[in-house]
Amino acid sequence: MEKLQFYDVAMRPPANKNNTAVNPWKTRLALNFKQTPYKTTWVQLPDIPDVRKSLSIPACRKFADGTDFHTLPILVDPATGRKLGDSFDIAVYLQKQYPTSGGNLFPAQTLDYVFKPESELLIPLSECDDSEYPQYASFNVNVDAAFTAHVILMAHRMPFDPATEEASKAEFVRRAGVSSWDDFAVGGEVRENIIASFERMLGGLAKLFTASEGPFIGETACYADFIVGAWLVMASRTLPEGEWEAVKGWHGGVFGRLFDALAVYAGDE
Template identity: 60%
Template sequence: MSTSPTPSTSIVFYDIAMRPPVETSCLAPNPWKSRLALNFKAVPYTTSWVPMPDIPNVRKSLNVPACRKFANGADYYTLPIIHDRATNTLVGDSFDIAVYLQKTYPNAGAGDLFPPQTLDYAYSPAHAPLVPLTECRDGFPEYAKFNVNVDAAFTAHIQLAMHGMSELFDPATAEISKAEFVRRAGLSKFEDFALVGEKREKTKESLKNMLGGLGKLFEKDTSGPFLLGTKANYADLIVGGWLRTFSVTLPKSEWEELRSWNGGVFGRLHDALEVYAQVK
């Protein structure tokens, strides 16, 4: 199989349409992981922007089943999805997308997304998350476990970002999207997500402590800014996807705080991944 697809057989990447212009308002972490991976692999792709309320219908129309479920067993329909027209393959989970890209185009772009390494990080949230977390997927088990734990860690603190997230909703569908988040969380109104005063400070401190543990992995190779020094891999992109989310949803002053924690480890990581953050 060719490792150099041509533009005529490019990948279609399905991402969530937020406030126009959509190219400057991407925020969801899992689509960001896949976008970073696509750019890392330098495979030709175009983005199909899907309004948030249309995601279930789009997945169903593509015959891509939901890859996660709510606690009550109901399907959780979300993005990303890729359709690789070179192989006529559809993949509907961010981790599976990265595995697919590595196995199908092993030598493309910047090379290996999954070099061997030990990713010794674990996080157990105190409360059930607002949305179902990605399960441990097949392939590259060290990275799969890391993905699950990083998702759990950041999701446990996502309430800090909810107000900023709502400001990036497409005005045409904002009320529908807010109602869906309220329904998932079992709240009465979107304003119940508000996190202010002492509660906000405690959650920020918890986020700082969580990142302190995660940051130790990035401090092992001092040549940085990546886990393995000067070359990025998918574990960096997993964290980088979440940093992209928080960079546009936290208040600017809080994002600058986060960037400075752990001696600036996460600020440097975020900036170094800018080369893979093009929105096409």
């Protein structure tokens, strides 16, 4: 089988030790779970729009002002010629195209988790309309919304590549509509309040995991676990160590056990 081509976001070298982008992590976990051979192409943040355009893959999301949001992952399958530029679409493709390889990404199960953000999110989320796996698609949107509402806790410690750090920070500032990168730094009582909100939010999500014997939502790992796991990887690499250890221990250690259990699917190709 010719290797799939997987495009991930390059951060501080070594890239495979500092990659933090959530949606590419969903795809990496799914690729490893499906046991589909692949090769990673690391793309610098400022180069993502040009890479998507060079592959004739349009932006899959837009900002509130209507401008394109060019992001990764991208997956190219040389065996079929398919090019996909959305993490959920990639997971669906892997399950349909390689159904007998690895495990089942979308086993039937109830994923009744809903999160309603109190304010507009800065980053547009994937759509969940017309999906073949509507429960998983809705779960993806709600989990992304829940973590994105608290991502300010992680943003300021993103491990940017020094070669493109200033350009990358400038793009994040532009997207958020803030005046400078330092606006992403939160501390003191403000940070404590956001952490408390983060813990409460994860309490609702933890109920899905504690309904089974764990560490997964169901009996075995599935794409829903990878959706949450991808955010945990980002948290593990961007939160201060003490805060990450606290997250791992919240709600009886549910998310610490999930993070540890998914390590088997977290390797590079």
